[in-house]
Amino acid sequence: MSSLVGWNSDAQTLLNHILQSPDHGLKFAIIENEFGDVGVDDGVLKRTSEDQIIEMMNGCVCCTVRSDLVKVLKELPTSKFDAVIVETTGLADPAPVAQTFFVEEDIQKLYRLDGIVTVVDAVHAIQHLDEKKPEGVENESVEQVAFADRILLNKIDLVDEAQLVGVETRVRGINGQAQIERTTHSKIDPNKLINIQAFSLERVVDMDPEFLDTDGEHQHDERVSSVSFKMEIEVNVNKLQQFVSTLISDHGADLFRYKGLLAVKGMDQKFLFQGVHMLFQGAFYDTLWKPNETRDCRFVFIGRNLDRAKLEKGFLDCKTPDVLRFAVGDAIMANVEGGFKKGTILKQWDEGNPYRVKLSDGIEVWAPEDDDAYIKRYA
Known part of the structure; x- marks a missing residue:
């Protein structure tokens, strides 16, 4: 069995691309490690019927959590899979x-570490x-680049060539041996990432002499945390987009x-x-809610100085x-271009909107919220 280790914010897109590619013909076990206690990715990864996804809700595959990873790896029915992919969060130390x-004898017998893949966001x-961390706290982003065997420089469509060259220069200054691939939406031939036999223990030990020291310290930035929710509610997507827009405008720098x-109702x-x-x-995608499936909402935020109460209230306001x-x-009055016009309610909850309205001139519109600012009683 080979193992591919990947992380960063675009890893989910990369995973879907690998899982849906017909080129490799492999069956995968995916180990997802979420930074938080609510899983989201299992609901969006487009695996085949032969692939299996296991979620670990510990956030950092390190320290005492390593024992959880070992347990999962030991329990996997290795005869049913060709490869295991461990996908961690963007906050994980790869070492x-x-x-x-x-360092685990039983794991050594079952698996071979094939390569470490890091997806680098060209924009951020x-x-x-270059982020300055408190004394004694390591920069996980630097660690991820340093340990990588393959680096995907992603979102190249969002920056110019000069910025791409600058990012590549900075990355090569940390790791001059990893192969860099430029990508958009993490699209790449999976054969460039799987069964590449790229991991070199000698290189890693040379870079980090304490790599095999299982008692080594690992200190996180205490300002960084995760906030997650699972609510059995339905939301108005228009309100949600307004809330998120305001949130990233005010706190985008701290939302990793x-x-x-x-x-969505x-x-x-x-x-x-x-x-x-x-x-x-944000968009609707091609997976439907099953008839007997509980319609709920799951959210995970990873960032610096997060205000849990404010985030929770923001989402509940979208209910x-x-x-x-x-x-x-x-009969109602709908606020359209030119002011309020008379109309009639045609349908409730149409395409995610509370109302579909037919105006007196025959034009049909949606009311995005059940509020007097958009729609009010005809008097």
Whole structure:
């Protein structure tokens, strides 16, 4: 068995690309390690029926958590898989992950560490690599680049050539031996990442003489934490997008990574949002809520100086009301271009909007919220 270790904010996109690629013909076991106590990725990874996903909710595959990774690896039915992918968060120190495959005798017998892959965000890489940490706290971003055997320089479509060259120069200054591949949406031939036999214990020990010291200290930045929620609610996606827009505008620099899988009222598709700092993406995707599946909302934020109460209130404010104010057929006034116009309610919860309205001139519009600012009773 070979093992591919990858992390960073774009790793999920890379994983989906690998899992859906017909080129490798491999069956995978995916070990997902979330920084927080609510899992999101298992609901969005597009695995085949033969792939298996295991979630570990510890956030850092290191220190005492290493024993959890060892336990999962030992319990995997290795005869059913060709390769194991360990996907960690962007806050993980890669050394203890790799260390697991060399200091545990039972793991050594079952697995071979094939390579470490790091996805580098071309937009935000420099600020994270140059971030000043408190004394004694290591910079995980630097560690990730240093330990990598393959580096994907991602989001190259969002920066110019001069910035790309600058990031590559900074990365090569940390790790001059790793092969760098430029990518957009983490798309790459999986054969460049799998069965590459790229990990060199000799190189790593030369770089970090204490690599095999299992008693070594590992100190996190105490300002950095995760906030996660799982709520059995449905949300108004219009309110959600407004909330997230305000959040990243005010606190984007401190939001390292955030993602969520949501149940939107009036929609059968699941809504996925994810972002890094000021870059936010949210859309419905092609997975439907099953008839007997609990429609809930899951959110995970990783960042600095997070305010849990404020985040929780923001999401609860997006919850849909149990009953709308207007019924189908009611005469209302809708706020459209040019001011309020008379109309009639055609449908409730249409395409994620509380109301679909037919105006007196025959034009149909949506009311994004059940609020007098958008729609009010006809008097």
